[in-house]
Amino acid sequence: MRSQLTRNAHRRLLAGGPGAPPCPASVLSTYNVRARCLAASTPSVTLAKPHRRTFFGVFKKPARELKAPDVPPGYETLLQFRALEVEDARPPEREGLVTGFKEFFNHMRKHRGTAKGGRRTNIPASINSTQAFLAVRLLRHLLATEGGGDSFTFADLQIILEIAVRPPRGKADNHLELVRLVYGEAERRIDHMREIGLGEEEITQSIGIPNKDQDMFFSYFITALTRFGASQEAVDRMSNYQKKLPKPSAQGVYTDDHFKVILKANRMWMLVLRGLANEGLEEELLQLFNKLVKQNGVKYLPAMHETLTTFYAERNRVEETKKWFSKPLYAGTINPETYMAVVRFALRNNEQEWLESVMEGVVNSKPTKEVWDVVLQWAVLAKGKGVEDIKGMFKIMQSQKTEDPNRKIEPDGDTINSLISAAAEINNPYLAERFAMLGTELQIPPTIQTMLIQLDYRLDAGDMSGAAEVYNKLQKVVQGDEDVPVVNKYLRALCAASQPPLERIISVTADLEHRHITLEPETTRSLCDVFLRFDQQFEVIDTLSLHTVSYSLEERAVVRQAMIDYINDRKISTARVWDCYQLLKQFFPETSTEERVRLMDTFFDRKRPDMACYIFGHMRGHGNPAQRPNSDIYVKCLEGIGRYPDAESLRMVHNMLKMDTTVEMNTKLYNGLMLAYAACGDPIDALGFWRDITNSREGPSYSSLAIVMWACELAPKGEETAREIWKKMVRMDLEIPKVVFDGYLGALAASGRAQEEVKKLIGEMERGLGLGYGVGVETLGVTFNAIPTMEGKNAFAEWAKVEHPEVWAELEKTGRRETIDGPKYNIQRRFEA
Known part of the structure; x- marks a missing residue:
């Protein structure tokens, strides 16, 4: 039975302290992990329960041990070597x-x-x-x-x-x-x-x-x-190999050893043919076929027949498929797999008439039991035959004479399975059930494969109660891991239900864990999604610990995306998504910088700059330099603080920037600092960064001008700095953007001594004296909000209503809010560095 992680253990996990599992093997997205972070070294830690009153402690649950990931022996060595190699260490x-x-x-x-289809392999x-x-x-x-x-x-x-x-x-x-x-x-x-x-x-x-x-x-x-994907190279390699094969004696006689070598070569040539077919290399495939036939004397045997016929059948090439299928074999009989490829080809391409003639020929040719199974599937897929019809075909099959008169061709478990599969293929679960009952009627016991097929089509039909019944039977007889593919599908179906049955899901996963089965990435993703939605964080921890360590980076990305989607879901509370982020950070250290930046923005949008800056800090402290923030990410973080101020977070990020020797200061960074400090109520320090900008080789940008005007608006006697900047812009005959003009008006208005000058400037703006824009909602809104006194605000409002009635009416539609500095209109001022 699974035990439950305690609240104390969870805190320790999220904090990364004692009891937290180390970084899993998956850090390999960047291939830069220290040996101490290897999943293979995960300790088995007994975790204490949080303090809670009990009746003399007799009902106290036992402490839980963290589940260690099932890391293959020796894998730690591979990880450790790569970590040291990346760090250029010994x-x-x-x-x-x-x-x-x-x-x-x-x-x-x-x-x-x-194997494919769920069969256990050796x-x-x-x-x-x-x-x-x-x-x-x-x-x-x-x-x-x-x-x-x-x-x-x-x-x-x-x-x-x-x-x-x-x-x-x-x-x-x-x-x-x-x-x-x-x-x-x-x-x-x-x-x-x-x-x-x-x-x-x-x-x-x-x-x-x-x-x-x-x-x-x-x-x-x-x-x-x-x-x-290198079959063309295989052609060249085999050609060289062929030249070294033994030649016959002068009398043209081969020894038995010679024949063995040649047969082995022919088998490898068949691999090459199949490889070319799988890669879709038609021209090379036909060239090799002709070469093998003419130069090597290779005959058109069933394996070659299957490769060439299937190649064209899968591509719906009608004439070519018929040609290669009808080409006489040198020896042997057509493989059942070839017949099935042709059946599906004919159904896709409306070639039922041709297919019927083929099947009639098959029936009249005394087919083997395996080919009879194909004929029966054809009857269901193409002819729509039901149970009674199939019974009649059984009689024909059983009446067929064989080389051994004492042996009849009889339907068996594979026959029933093929019929059930055919019914499932045409989305007829009722018929599939009838065929299963037919097997019982004929006293053919269901095989494990029968149950796997039943579970599969019941899931497709949405029959979850029927699927649960088959699953319970299956678990009593399953011997290996042949059920793993369909049980993964069963788990995903349970997770996709409108009301996922958590107890059932946990029961199935516990069974798989007991058998040391690694879930498919899509299944792990579904489980994490359900456990997160239902606040089962401890189950998420178990699932990630046990399975993700065995995944490749591509597979881990599937699971990681589920957690990222959960964090970005605005319908979920901030506390819960923060817990999810902590798990993401712990189990997926390979999370890319781009993904982390998007998560940072998510928490800024949730108005939690402290959490957003912690994400930034985790990037800054990442063990891989490639995962650490560059100057653009610093700017993005500072812009976020500018939107949602938090002085403590700003100090933390600024200190990181001061210590970061990989980042060179530039105008955008100074803009970000100026914006963030102004937003956090420290316009004096913000103006200090303006001086850094003016003294730099790069100089200010238009964004710098917009931000510095806002800082001047907030700073005591800021209008003096604003006037100096304005005079310099006029003297240099710069094109002044509207946001900078509005900011200058705000800086003047904030002084409380320049209302007439502000009105005059707005008048010039209205007359469009070469500015290219007129008075807007932001113009009046910024000015009104910056005026420090109520008397001044009222006077400006009366003037604006008369001079700019339409614009003022639009401003009033935005609504007002009360602040300690008086009423302010709800205009959006978003600055970018």
């Missing part, structure tokens, strides 16, 4: 690096994966793109330093290749580079053995892997090239 001892590297890949080899799980990147960096270092690749046996290299060629769930940007490094090392050592005179048999023995030969490494390499 790496750890070579022996420890080699041990950690091997430990990581040996662990991944033991951890079995799940194949090692894959590594994600971030793990592959770390492995590349460390292996490159080990190969380049003293000792080179001698620390790895051929068996070690085989294990690395076995893992690296597995397609990851997301991007595979670094997998091919890892394979290149490992294969290059294996090839170098084999070539060296040839150079010193060892024979091929001796080399094979030296490799030391039972039932393997040196071509095994080349086979892995070709597999990686064809899986990771």
Whole structure:
């Protein structure tokens, strides 16, 4: 059972103090993390409950232990090396690096994966793109330093290749580079053995892997090239490999060993063909096909037939699909997968008549049981057959004569599953249920795959109670992690409900945690979204701790975005989004500077400059220099303080700026400081930055003039500075923006001694004496608000009503508010640095 984090523990987590889990492995977005922040070193800390009265303490709940992330053994070594590499620091001892590297890949080899469709496999799980990147960096270092690749046996290299060629769930940007490094090392050592005179048999023995030969490494390499988008290179590599294959004797006789090598080469050529098809390289695909047929004598066998037919079928190329499908096979029978590709192709392209003739030919050709399953699916998908019709087809299937008269072709669990899948594919859950009942009627017990399909289509149909029933049955019989894809889908459906059943969600996640299953990123995102919305912060902590450490950077971005969206949701209270931000900071240190700036703006918009500036401070204190704020971000923060003043936050940010040796002062920064200090009620210091601007090489901007006029309005005797600036602008014959003109009027009006001069200037403005603008709402509003006395305000209002009645009427529509300085109109004055 999950225990609950205590309020005290939560505070400690948010504060980053004792009991808080260190930075997770995910800091790798910037690949700059210190070893002490590794998730692998997360301590198991017992956390105390906050003080609460109980009846003699007998009902006190036990303390909770923080759940440590399930980090693969050896992963800490990869992380630590990269952190030190980025910091240009001395790496750890070579022996420890080699041990950690091997430990990581040996662990991944033991951890079995799940195939497409949810079937349990005997194949090692894959590594994600971030793990592959770390492995590349460390292996490159080990190969380049003293000792080179001698620390790895051929068996070690085989294990690395076995893992690296597995397609990851997301991007595979670094997998091919890892394979290149490992294969290059294996090839170098084999070539060296040839150079010193060892024979091929001796080399094979030296490799030391039972039932393997040196071509095994080349086979892995070709597999990686064809899986990771380099099939054209694979063509060249295979062409060179082909030239080295044994030739027949003078009498044209091949030995058995020769035949084995040639068959192995043909299998690799099939991989290359499939790779070209997957990459959509039609011209290269056809060229290679013709070359294999003409030069290598490769026959049109079922595997090649499937590749070429499926290539055109998936692209809805009608004539080409029919051509390659109808091309006679050299030997063997058409694969069931090819038939299914053709069935779906024909349905998409309205080729049912052609498809029916194909299926009739199949039925009359005494198909295998697997092909009969395809025929039955065709009957459901294309012909709309129901249960009774399928029963009739069963009789035809069972009446088919086989080579063994004592053996009949009988429907089995795979047959029922294929029928249920076909019904689900046409969005007919009722028919799917009928086929499931048919299996019971025929005493064909449901398989795990049956339950997986049922759970899937019930979720699609929105039958959550039916899905829960199947899920409960499934958990009693599931053996591996074959249910993981559909259970992830089930969790996402629960989270998407209008009223998510929290107890049910927590129960399902607890089951997966008990089985050490890592959730898909989209599922983790959905869980975090629900737990945050229902204020289940402790569940968010558990979910992030247990799953995100195993994600690649791209996968982590999916979860991170959910938290950012939650923080930016103005419907949620500031206290709750601040707690969410603290979790984001703790678990996602790779959050980009751009994202952090948007979050900072969010808290400014919530009128919490203190929180916004704490976010700025977290950027400033980030361990990676690339994540720290530049001058533009300093300016943006100061502008936020200018909108929502907070003197303490301003002092904090200004002190950071003083200590920041990477930022060079410029006019925009001085503008930001002048704006922020003026907004925080310190116009004297604000004017000090104006002097810094005038003494600088860059000089003032129009934004500087607008801000300094406002500072003059706020400062005692500020009109004197304003007059000096105004005279200089007039003398230089500068084009004066309206915001600067309005600001000058405000500075004069604030003195309480220049009302007549202000009116005269407004009159000149009205007459448009080369200014390019007239009196506006801001002109009258700024002037009225700046006048310090009530008597002066009333006199100005009476004058404005007579001289500028329409503009004054517009101003009055904005409304007034009472302040300690008298009434002021609600005009918006937003300055930018």
